[in-house]
Each structure stands twice: as C-alpha cells, then as structure tokens.
Amino acid sequence: SYELTQPPSVSVSPGQTASITCSGDILGNNYACWHQQKPGQSPVLVMSQDDKRPSGIPERFSGSKSGNTATLTISGTQAMDEADYYCQAWDSNTALYVFGPGTKVTVL
Amino acid sequence: EVQLVQSGAEVKKPGESLRISCKGSGYSFTTYWISWVRQMPGKGLEWMGRIDPTDSYTTYSPSFQGHVTISADKSISTAYLQWSGLRASDTAMYYCAREFARANDFWGQGTLVTVSS
Numbered sequence: 001s002y003e004l005t006q007p008p009s010v011s012v013s014p015g016q017t018a019s020i021t022c023s024g025d026i027l028g029n030n031y032a033c034w035h036q037q038k039p040g041q042s043p044v045l046v047m048s049q050d051d052k053r054p055s056g057i058p059e060r061f062s063g064s065k066s067g068n069t070a071t072l073t074i075s076g077t078q079a080m081d082e083a084d085y086y087c088q089a090w091d092s093n094t095a096l097y098v099f100g101p102g103t104k105v106t107v108l
Numbered sequence: 109e110v111q112l113v114q115s116g117a118e119v120k121k122p123g124e125s126l127r128i129s130c131k132g133s134g135y136s137f138t139t140y141w142i143s144w145v146r147q148m149p150g151k152g153l154e155w156m157g158r159i160d161p162t163d164s165y166t167t168y169s170p171s172f173q174g175h176v177t178i179s180a181d182k183s184i185s186t187a188y189l190q191w192s193g194l195r196a197s198d199t200a201m202y203y204c205a206r207e208f209a210r211a212n213d214f215w216g217q218g219t220l221v222t223v224s225s
Binding site: 030031033035037042043044045048049052054084086088089090095096097098099100101102 | 143145152153154155158167169203205208209210211212213214215216217218
C-alpha cells in the first residue's frame with residue numbers, strides 16, 4: 001500500500017511562518033488535502049486540491065505541491081493554529097484514501 | 109448548513125455486536141460519498157472505507173476489510189458502521205466524513221467506542 005510521510009512535529013514562534021510537508025509517490029498524480037485537528041475536536045479541512053482554501057479558512061493558510069511533495073504553509077502563525085495537521089490523498093490505483101501520520105504544530 | 113450527526117458513545121464487551129450511525133442534513137445525501145475514519149487513543153487518523161449512499165456501493169481499506177461493514181439508508185440520510193465481533197483493539201473514536209473533490213470536507217462530531225471486559 002502507498003504511504004504518506006510527514007514530520008512528527010514543527011515548532012514556530014508567533015507571527016512567523018510554519019511549513020508542513022507531506023511526501024509520497026501517490027501525490028505525483030493525485031491531489032493532496034490537509035486537515036487541522038485540535039485536542040478533543042473533530043478534524044477540519046483547511047486545504048483541498050493541493051492549494052484551494054475552503055470557505056471560512058483564514059488566508060494565512062496556503063497550500064502547494066511540487067512533484068511528490070505537498071506543503072501546507074501557515075503565514076503569521078497564531079496561537080490558535082496550534083494543532084495536529086494531517087495530509088490526505090486519494091490513491092487512484094487502489095481507489096482508496098490515505099492519511100499521513102500527522103504533524104504536531106507547536107506555537108512557542 | 110451541512111451537518112453530520114453521529115450516534116452517542118458506546119461501551120461494549122469483546123465479542124459483542126455494534127452499529128453506530130451518521131445522519132447527514134443540509135445537503136443532498138445521495139450526492140456525496142461518506143467515509144469512516146478511526147482514531148485510536150493518542151494516535152492519528154486512519155481511513156477505513158467509504159460508501160456511495162445512492163446505491164450502497166462500498167470500498168474498504170485492506171486494514172479493515174472483513175472486520176467492519178459500512179452501510180447506508182438513503183431514505184433517512186444515514187450511514188452506518190458496524191461490527192459483528194468487537195475486540196478490545198476496536199476501542200477508538202470513529203468519525204464519519206463527507207467527501208467532495210477527493211477530500212473529506214465535513215466531519216461528524218465522532219463516536220467513542222470502548223470495548224472492555
């Protein structure tokens with residue numbers, strides 16, 4: 001089965017930029033999306049189709065993809081952005097979805 | 109407003125059966141597939157499988173195939189996740205989520221399932 005790789009943790013100072021990567025072979029031909037999950041809450045979609053921000057998601061969240069690596073960038077990070085972030089992709093070969101292991105973003 | 113409302117927390121014994129539900133509202137239920145996602149305590153998200161509510165066509169992750177069954181009743185806009193023989197390792201939070209453009213765009217509030225003797 002295909003896998004997605006994310007760094008376990010990212011630390012960022014308030015107001016600075018946080019970048020979270022997601023790598024995997026399936027990203028070469030499939031979109032990546034990103035979910036934010038705060039403790040005790042359900043996940044929330046913050047980026048779809050590599051770089052499309054859903055309604056209601058702040059502009060400081062942006063997405064990109066190059067080759068097999070997708071990146072979620074949080075510009076001007078705020079304390080409220082502290083959360084776990086999961087990438088997700090559709091594997092068109094198996095017709096199944098895959099989640100990355102998640103990245104814990106800490107705002108110091 | 110799109111909403112997915114899941115059934116309440118469950119406490120079961122190993123070997124017991126269970127069905128949890130996910131009711132959609134605020135959108136056309138048959139237009140979007142529904143996924144089920146597991147989150148074990150302190151762990152990440154695991155995609156379990158999905159269903160097309162129009163015809164109940166399902167696909168499963170190999171990790172869950174044969175241990176759970178996903179179904180839906182489009183007449184009441186509800187999807188289900190069920191087990192016929194629970195194990196202690198099934199203890200987890202389970203989420204349903206709507207699919208749109210190859211992403212899960214709306215999530216339910218989660219159902220906590222505890223399996224303990």
